[in-house]
Amino acid sequence: xxxxxxxxxxxxxxxxxxxxxxxxxxxxxxxxxxxxxxxxxxxxxxxxxxxxxxxxxxxxxxxxxxxxxxxxxxxxxxxxxxxxxxxxxxxxxxxxxxxxxxxxxxxxxxxxxxxxxxxxxxxxxxxxxxxxxxxxxxxxxxxxx
Numbered sequence: 001x002x003x004x005x006x007x008x009x010x011x012x013x014x015x016x017x018x019x020x021x022x023x024x025x026x027x028x029x030x031x032x033x034x035x036x037x038x039x040x041x042x043x044x045x046x047x048x049x050x051x052x053x054x055x056x057x058x059x060x061x062x063x064x065x066x067x068x069x070x071x072x073x074x075x076x077x078x079x080x081x082x083x084x085x086x087x088x089x090x091x092x093x094x095x096x097x098x099x100x101x102x103x104x105x106x107x108x109x110x111x112x113x114x115x116x117x118x119x120x121x122x123x124x125x126x127x128x129x130x131x132x133x134x135x136x137x138x139x140x141x142x143x144x145x
Contacts, residue, residue: 007136009056010036014046014074015063015094020117024061027124033132043069047077050084059090059135063117064102071095075109088141092131 011033013024021039028037035058040046043066050057064071071093078084078091092113093106106114113131118124 007058008035009058010038011058011132012038012040012046012060012089014040014043014060014066014071016041016066017063020063023119023121023124024128026121027128030121031125031128031132033128042066043071043074047074050078050087050089051081056087057089059092059112059131061092061094061115061131064093064095064097064106072105072109075106075111079109090135090138090140 011028013021015021015024018041021041025037025039028035038057040049043062047069062071062074069077075091075093090112091110092115093111094115094117095102096117098116103114115127115131118127
């Protein structure tokens with residue numbers, strides 16, 4: 001079990017692949033992560049949510065290849081909106097590809113990480129364990145509620 005007592009805010013997953021979402025949820029469950037896992041299958045719906053909520057988030061995992069609004073477009077919208085950008089929510093990209101052009105584009109949009117999607121629950125657990133531990137101890141700017 002991973003303790004995230006320093007940050008009990010929800011973890012956000014943005015992905016339109018139902019099978020990947022199920023793997024992610026299983027990985028978090030097996031790790032014993034107690035944070036709420038919020039899932040958005042549409043980047044526009046997530047953008048609407050993050051634009052209107054005062055609720056803080058632990059971090060965001062966002063798939064790149066999504067219908068309607070892809071991960072790059074969503075990150076650009078967030079970056080262009082100062083109010084959302086200043087919420088300082090770690091934004092992590094997920095992809096099935098490690099193509100250098102995609103990695104470069106992601107980091108040019110100021111993402112805090114780029115990860116290749118594991119295709120097993122054990123791979124997901126390994127990735128999540130590292131990410132959760134890292135962001136549990138990483139310092140961030142204080143933001144007012």
